Amino acid sequence: MNIFLDAMGGDNAPYEIVKGAVDAVKEYGVTLTLVGRRSVIEDELSKYDYPKDKIEILPAETVIENSEEPAMAIRRKPDSSLVVALEEMKTRENAVLISAGSTGALLSGGLLKLGRIKGIKRPALAATIPKNDGVFLLIDTGANADCKPEYLEQFAQLGKIYSENVLGKINPSIGLINIGAEAKKGNTLVKAAYELLEAGDFNFLGNVEARDIMETKADVLVCDGFTGNVVLKLTEGTADFIIKGIKKSILSSTKGKIGGMLIKDNLKNFKKQFDYAEYGGAPFLGVKGGIIKAHGSSDAYAIKNAIRQSIKFVENDVLKKISENAKKMEA
Amino acid sequence: MNIFLDAMGGDNAPYEIVKGAVDAVKEYGVTLTLVGRRSVIEDELSKYDYPKDKIEILPAETVIENSEEPAMAIRRKPDSSLVVALEEMKTRENAVLISAGSTGALLSGGLLKLGRIKGIKRPALAATIPKNDGVFLLIDTGANADCKPEYLEQFAQLGKIYSENVLGKINPSIGLINIGAEAKKGNTLVKAAYELLEAGDFNFLGNVEARDIMETKADVLVCDGFTGNVVLKLTEGTADFIIKGIKKSILSSTKGKIGGMLIKDNLKNFKKQFDYAEYGGAPFLGVKGGIIKAHGSSDAYAIKNAIRQSIKFVENDVLKKISENAKKMEA
Numbered sequence: 001m002n003i004f005l006d007a008m009g010g011d012n013a014p015y016e017i018v019k020g021a022v023d024a025v026k027e028y029g030v031t032l033t034l035v036g037r038r039s040v041i042e043d044e045l046s047k048y049d050y051p052k053d054k055i056e057i058l059p060a061e062t063v064i065e066n067s068e069e070p071a072m073a074i075r076r077k078p079d080s081s082l083v084v085a086l087e088e089m090k091t092r093e094n095a096v097l098i099s100a101g102s103t104g105a106l107l108s109g110g111l112l113k114l115g116r117i118k119g120i121k122r123p124a125l126a127a128t129i130p131k132n133d134g135v136f137l138l139i140d141t142g143a144n145a146d147c148k149p150e151y152l153e154q155f156a157q158l159g160k161i162y163s164e165n166v167l168g169k170i171n172p173s174i175g176l177i178n179i180g181a182e183a184k185k186g187n188t189l190v191k192a193a194y195e196l197l198e199a200g201d202f203n204f205l206g207n208v209e210a211r212d213i214m215e216t217k218a219d220v221l222v223c224d225g226f227t228g229n230v231v232l233k234l235t236e237g238t239a240d241f242i243i244k245g246i247k248k249s250i251l252s253s254t255k256g257k258i259g260g261m262l263i264k265d266n267l268k269n270f271k272k273q274f275d276y277a278e279y280g281g282a283p284f285l286g287v288k289g290g291i292i293k294a295h296g297s298s299d300a301y302a303i304k305n306a307i308r309q310s311i312k313f314v315e316n317d318v319l320k321k322i323s324e325n326a327k328k329m330e331a
Numbered sequence: 332m333n334i335f336l337d338a339m340g341g342d343n344a345p346y347e348i349v350k351g352a353v354d355a356v357k358e359y360g361v362t363l364t365l366v367g368r369r370s371v372i373e374d375e376l377s378k379y380d381y382p383k384d385k386i387e388i389l390p391a392e393t394v395i396e397n398s399e400e401p402a403m404a405i406r407r408k409p410d411s412s413l414v415v416a417l418e419e420m421k422t423r424e425n426a427v428l429i430s431a432g433s434t435g436a437l438l439s440g441g442l443l444k445l446g447r448i449k450g451i452k453r454p455a456l457a458a459t460i461p462k463n464d465g466v467f468l469l470i471d472t473g474a475n476a477d478c479k480p481e482y483l484e485q486f487a488q489l490g491k492i493y494s495e496n497v498l499g500k501i502n503p504s505i506g507l508i509n510i511g512a513e514a515k516k517g518n519t520l521v522k523a524a525y526e527l528l529e530a531g532d533f534n535f536l537g538n539v540e541a542r543d544i545m546e547t548k549a550d551v552l553v554c555d556g557f558t559g560n561v562v563l564k565l566t567e568g569t570a571d572f573i574i575k576g577i578k579k580s581i582l583s584s585t586k587g588k589i590g591g592m593l594i595k596d597n598l599k600n601f602k603k604q605f606d607y608a609e610y611g612g613a614p615f616l617g618v619k620g621g622i623i624k625a626h627g628s629s630d631a632y633a634i635k636n637a638i639r640q641s642i643k644f645v646e647n648d649v650l651k652k653i654s655e656n657a658k659k660m661e662a
Contacts, residue, residue, distance in 0.1 A: 132576075142510055145517055145518035145519075177561070179476065179556075179560040179564075186476055186557065187476035187477045188476075188477050210561040210562075210563075210565035211564040211567055213568060213569075214569055214572040215572065225510075226510055226518045226521075226558070227558065227561060230508070230510065230541040230562065231561065232541075233540055233541035234542070234566065235565065237541060237542035237544060237545055237546075238544075238545055238566050238569040238573070239569060239573050241463070242570050242574065245601050245604075246577070246597070246598065249597040249598065249600055249601040250597045252597065253597060255593050255594075255596075256593065256596070256597040258590075259589075259592070259593025259594035259597070261590070262587065262590025262591075263581050263587050263590035263594065266580040266581045266583065266587040266590075267580065269583075270576055270580040273576075
């Protein structure tokens, strides 16, 4: 299996990335390729006991930093872990790259080096988000700030295929993020997208208002990349803000402090449910290769889960299904 | 002072509306006009002891329901509390109408009956939202789903005037909701709006990412009405979801239950800080009259606060300042 791991990207690279890789080969028996400085990776690997034939190293001397302009960095750093990995992926079938490094560089690089799958108008970045019962997939979360209705229709197709094959949903239901529940609501973009989704081959549930997102019945929520990015970050920001505020309020009284100690485990359990690390990374769908963006602060556990996600991606032939679907839609 | 109160709109009309009016005339010494069925309002008023000369009744036989198509309802129900109030406002200077009824009908009615202030491209609905330290004003929260950059520039002007004159901010700072902190980020709309805000006469802080909205340093956050509505409702939805989730988690263990009892007051204090009722209603800015949309579930306390907000609106001549600013911008 061709799973590549950018060993140099992310806040905790290379140690947590390498540790995640070691844990994954032990747990899943998968073969992985770590991309980055050989000496650094070997140093990290030497700390662990694991089946040596399961981890290969693809050497790359530099790394693209978050502060670099993505497209420029891709051109100027052919020896970076990201570009070396992408170039290697081009020579393989059904390959996946996981990186916790710069999101912009990963999307730019994926698009420039691998290219779009034939028939795909705009590749999109999706995110798996925990809700009251399980998860939903949000697509697009920021790859396309300006969208046309037909892009949103295609995001729904990409989301449907991913949701079915990686998240294990049966006949995934689709919702359209909107500012009202009725069909005629919204801006020009979503009104037109609504008609396309209703007419298309979807289990379409209609509009989903922002108030109901965290308890939506839909498996896939579709929106333009600007809205999706706002939804993703506002959800995180508001959750952090509320939890911080409650903690502060609890610590403001002695009675509260005692109560706070008693509910500590409950709070921890609740937070665990919404830990991004449980759900792997964000798939960039529509390019000729699997691209999984892991959270910048990913630890070994998050990386291991992103590897599990990549295995499903490969085993269930997501790329081929996207390609076939795009062909069908074009025909 | 010409403050009109739609006595028939909202989930708790007429009793909570009338009670809020009574409380306000007693506390602020203001004169109010209640609009709606005379007999119903008189019945409610008869329950209270208050200075009789401070509350007038403007009779109206019907009421526009939330389920009605707004523009149609405005035309078909000239005898509704909303339309009667708006017609009366046209004959007065510096009048304000507060309604907890249908948002759509209030905005449509305000626009159709009162009209835009000269020079205003698109009136906008703003909301006062509590954050970590105080409040910020979000504009537009849904009146304009499709926007042009120059509308956003004008929303900033409207927000600045309101924030200065009703919320008491000095030289209010403006932030632009965007999907990145850098100037070149975002979709076509916000990129162009960024340049206008930077070039304009604003205390402009630049882009504000959705993750940081609840702790923003800006006094006014500007966005198109689609994004604003998503932000407003997602913030509410996520907060509710988190608080509900924490409660559920606490109740799942005996230790947690005891802890939960001890932190009850802290939670209540925290929630109070985010109670919409504290901050009055949402002003619809840019029409020839003050329009305040109170929350549908407003109680007497929320109505009393909306009246306090209306007093400031009138006393500080917000309409005149909007008009003068629009003239200056056109010149």
